[in-house]
Amino acid sequence: MCLSDPQCCLASYSKGASTCRIDTSERCCGETETLDEWRFIQRHSYHNCTINLKEVAYNKPAEQSSVYSAGCSALRAVDGNVNSFMHTNIEQSPYWIVDLGKIYQIKRIEILNRIQGSKTTGERLRDLDIMIGSSHNEMQICAHYVGPAQLSDHLLFTCGHVECARYVKLRLTGTDYLHVAEVKVYAVNDSCN
Numbered sequence: 553m554c555l556s557d558p559q560c561c562l563a564s565y566s567k568g569a570s571t572c573r574i575d576t577s578e579r580c581c582g583e584t585e586t587l588d589e590w591r592f593i594q595r596h597s598y599h600n601c602t603i604n605l606k607e608v609a610y611n612k613p614a615e616q617s618s619v620y621s622a623g624c625s626a627l628r629a630v631d632g633n634v635n636s637f638m639h640t641n642i643e644q645s646p647y648w649i650v651d652l653g654k655i656y657q658i659k660r661i662e663i664l665n666r667i668q669g670s671k672t673t674g675e676r677l678r679d680l681d682i683m684i685g686s687s688h689n690e691m692q693i694c695a696h697y698v699g700p701a702q703l704s705d706h707l708l709f710t711c712g713h714v715e716c717a718r719y720v721k722l723r724l725t726g727t728d729y730l731h732v733a734e735v736k737v738y739a740v741n742d743s744c745n
């Protein structure tokens with residue numbers, strides 16, 4: 553059943569729904585969540601799993617369309633501190649972009665919204681394009697977030713089949729401030745061709 557899939561390190565089975573769910577994601581090598589009514593099954597080859605994600609955006613060079621004030625530079629979104637944030641001016645399609653330094657096989661992009669402020673502050677994160685690409689001029693949309701987000705929201709995005717990239721860009725499609733506390737980019741390795 554579940555574990556006949558060679559890509560599967562973990563599977564879960566819901567007795568109530570008689571449904572088998574195969575986990576082929578990087579979670580195979582990470583911690584697993586125990587979900588109500590789902591029973592996890594672990595296969596013997598678990599330790600042979602070779603997927604090993606690493607976060608590759610930390611302290612990498614970043615730019616943004618404008619800077620609201622000196623303490624809100626683009627680097628604030630990759631400084632590992634959830635209390636600091638990047639912050640643009642209010643403008644049409646404000647953006648933030650990070651240079652990972654080389655092409656990575658990107659498996660997951662995580663965005664942590666600001667954790668303090670008003671409800672309105674949190675909800676400015678909406679209608680957001682998450683883009684990746686090999687250069688500033690070759691960015692493709694990886695995911696679109698409609699939102700609006702709430703303060704402290706932790707958003708996760710995957711890019712499907714398009715995943716080899718050096719740059720990750722966030723861009724609001726509307727007119728507003730863009731500000732986020734952290735952006736984390738999880739990659740498999742640098743073996744993209």
Ligand SMILES: [Ca+2]
Nearest residue numbers: 628633636733
């Ligand atoms: Ca930060």
